[in-house]
Amino acid sequence: MDTLIAIKDTVTVQEALDFIQAPECGGEVIFTGTVRNHTKGRGVAKLFYECYEAMALSEMHKIAARVQEQWDIHKLVILHAIGDKYPGDIAVVIAVASAHRGIAFDACEFTIDTLKETVPIWKKEFFTDGEIGN
Amino acid sequence: MGLLLFGVAKDIAGAAMISFPATATDVAALKEWLYENYPPLRQLSSLMIAVNREYAADSQLIHAGDEVAVIPPVSGG
Numbered sequence: 001m002d003t004l005i006a007i008k009d010t011v012t013v014q015e016a017l018d019f020i021q022a023p024e025c026g027g028e029v030i031f032t033g034t035v036r037n038h039t040k041g042r043g044v045a046k047l048f049y050e051c052y053e054a055m056a057l058s059e060m061h062k063i064a065a066r067v068q069e070q071w072d073i074h075k076l077v078i079l080h081a082i083g084d085k086y087p088g089d090i091a092v093v094i095a096v097a098s099a100h101r102g103i104a105f106d107a108c109e110f111t112i113d114t115l116k117e118t119v120p121i122w123k124k125e126f127f128t129d130g131e132i133g134n
Numbered sequence: 135m136g137l138l139l140f141g142v143a144k145d146i147a148g149a150a151m152i153s154f155p156a157t158a159t160d161v162a163a164l165k166e167w168l169y170e171n172y173p174p175l176r177q178l179s180s181l182m183i184a185v186n187r188e189y190a191a192d193s194q195l196i197h198a199g200d201e202v203a204v205i206p207p208v209s210g211g
Binding site for chain 1: 140141142145184187189203205206208210
């Protein structure tokens with residue numbers, strides 16, 4: 001399985017799409033997590049993402065290893081953005097390519113769910129009413 | 135010993151790095167020291183410690199030179 005794993009200021013769907021192209025793959029699943037303009041009824045002006053980068057990358061590679069153990073996936077992309085992100089901006093991109101679509105959906109869901117549980121990335125919420133939350 | 139802090143733990147401590155006493159020789163003792171010195175940390179739904187970039191159990195020993203970090207609940211994605 002080939003992997004593209006990165007944490008950077010800006011991430012794009014295109015870089016994930018470009019990476020997962022493979023002649024042996026007929027199923028490509030892409031998940032994007034974008035910044036929402038509200039949380040629990042409150043308006044969100046922006047999010048600020050920070051990470052413990054060395055450990056976050058290590059945990060992302062562990063997720064990839066678990067994906068490789070469980071499914072016959074050819075390509076896996078895990079990209080996460082850090083810094084100030086505004087509603088509509090992409091915060092995370094997961095992309096998976098396999099011969100058929102079923103396992104690509106499963107691996108994609110596993111990857112984003114596990115990322116949210118184990119990867120040391122934090123977001124601070126800046127609400128439109130001026131308050132700041134964690 | 136130096137301790138890295140992130141997210142809300144950094145806000146509570148008021149610094150991205152603090153020193154902790156060498157008497158905290160394992161993760162459980164370090165957590166106890168943190169809770170005593172920064173009581174708001176008790177309000178968090180979880181508080182993990184990473185030693186050398188790996189999540190560490192309470193029983194894990196901390197050695198001089200280890201990279202030790204406080205990991206409040208993560209919220210990426």
